[in-house]
Amino acid sequence: MLKFAKNFRVRQSKEAIAAWFQSLQDDICNKLVKMDGAQTFKEDLWERPGGGGGRSRILNDGALIEKGGVNFSAVHGALPENIKNALKVDEEDFFATGVSIVLHPKNPFVPIIHMNVRYFELKGGETHWFGGGIDVTPHLVLPKDAKAFHQHLEQTCNFYSPDYYPKFKKWADDYFYIKHRQETRGIGGIFFDRLGETPQFSHNDRFEFVQAIGNSFVPIYQRLSNDNRLLDFTEDQRHWQLMRRGRYVEFNLVYDRGTKFGLDTNGRIESILMSMPPLAEWQYDFKPKAGSLEAKTLNWLKKDIDWLNHRGESDGFA
């Protein structure tokens, strides 16, 4: 993109951003239905009493996806008091739009994937920023997939700034952390927030980056699911998958800021909690067998693993 052209471009409006997010939801849903091959999405349109609304879409009991949600919303109105405090702002009116995805696959060798892209305005647009990210939670970590996933993210980020991937990868490691388990939720990915205009990056630059992240979702999920969705797994591995989903529940209900905001502000509860797994298990003090892929997985649920340069061949699936 040519630097001098920036000044000639009109700043993308909140309406244009919301419309693009809506088209992203359509595009991702269409492609996920093709990938799944067995089920389609059920749509619920909802309105927010304070202003705006959304389109929640859920796919259940598919061939690839056991339960998945792809939600779009665009809401506005007076900012609730607790959100003002959390954001440390005084402004009264806000606008927020975004797409949120959580997919719980059937096969434990396919990871849980989460993506969120969002845009936020205060003071009628005077203050505005983008946020979002993609992260994956493998039930069983396959290093070559973890490496391919992080490489895909790095390439997407590097097209916009060499600073993005290292910064946003660390942000994801720190954010998706289950403190009481001393485990990361998964192998991370990228997480970013409050990407506003700077001398280096215009509003439109930020939007283009967020669009690139949104558009990377399907190819990433194809890469992570196509090779693995038909792999045989044992009954023990199915139980392990359900226990890992239990950890996902723990993270989302105890730590996730988006979930907390939704619950605190009386959001549409079924849309907020679409991230909950279809089935989850808690076994008291379960310890995987030494040397098993389950035990190795626990070792890989740590911050600051350099997945880009991981050898990647040690999973027996290379």
Add this chain to the structure above:
Amino acid sequence: MLKFAKNFRVRQSKEAIAAWFQSLQDDICNKLVKMDGAQTFKEDLWERPGGGGGRSRILNDGALIEKGGVNFSAVHGALPENIKNALKVDEEDFFATGVSIVLHPKNPFVPIIHMNVRYFELKGGETHWFGGGIDVTPHLVLPKDAKAFHQHLEQTCNFYSPDYYPKFKKWADDYFYIKHRQETRGIGGIFFDRLGETPQFSHNDRFEFVQAIGNSFVPIYQRLSNDNRLLDFTEDQRHWQLMRRGRYVEFNLVYDRGTKFGLDTNGRIESILMSMPPLAEWQYDFKPKAGSLEAKTLNWLKKDIDWLNHRGESDGFA
């Protein structure tokens, strides 16, 4: 009990209280093993790095109990900073002992039951109080059982004070409330905290009351399980049970103060989360059939229901 005798009794020490709680754990475990008939408890002894420790006991995959924990602990040491803030106290040292129980039964007609009895000391015993309660979470509310449960609690409370049941019943309704669902966790029971010495009640009076609550656990659970543990249930009712367990997870991870304290203070995680169900389910926007026992159950998950005077015959099981 004769009022004039109080002054002649030695105040029960923290050691005596902890010893009694330990004997309560033994007694309840022995009786639950007999009731279950298929499995016994697995015991884990643990020590707290800051002082004290506990005995966690878990029964898995029994005939009556699918997963149940009966935990005793007696811990002491420097009060963590966040607990000081939460309790609004400045004191440095604390002592805490108690028994906590959560039982997830196999049959959906048997409720989840929870009991906690605890004793807390600050300033070497100068400040001290009891807390606790029993509450039940039916997957399917059977009014005659709800009535019998509350009657049992009222009778136990009334032996000590006519104020206890009404006050502690309301406290349970308010405490065990899933705000984001606008549902109570179950049909309540009693909940109380900070029962210290007053002109009306001595330390020993409070202890006797707490002992009575502890001793009421087994007869109450017998009443709620014996009639129902062999009832036939449908596959739909099993799914409903797993969804109600999902609500239990939501309450415990989002609202429960005991769980939050444990997570915040780096308690033994497997003991704190023994309350998690063996298996739980989240179905998107599930609505039970109009007129079904499931739909009626949702109607009964409200605060301020007068279970003592409920007609109780409308469940078809009378």
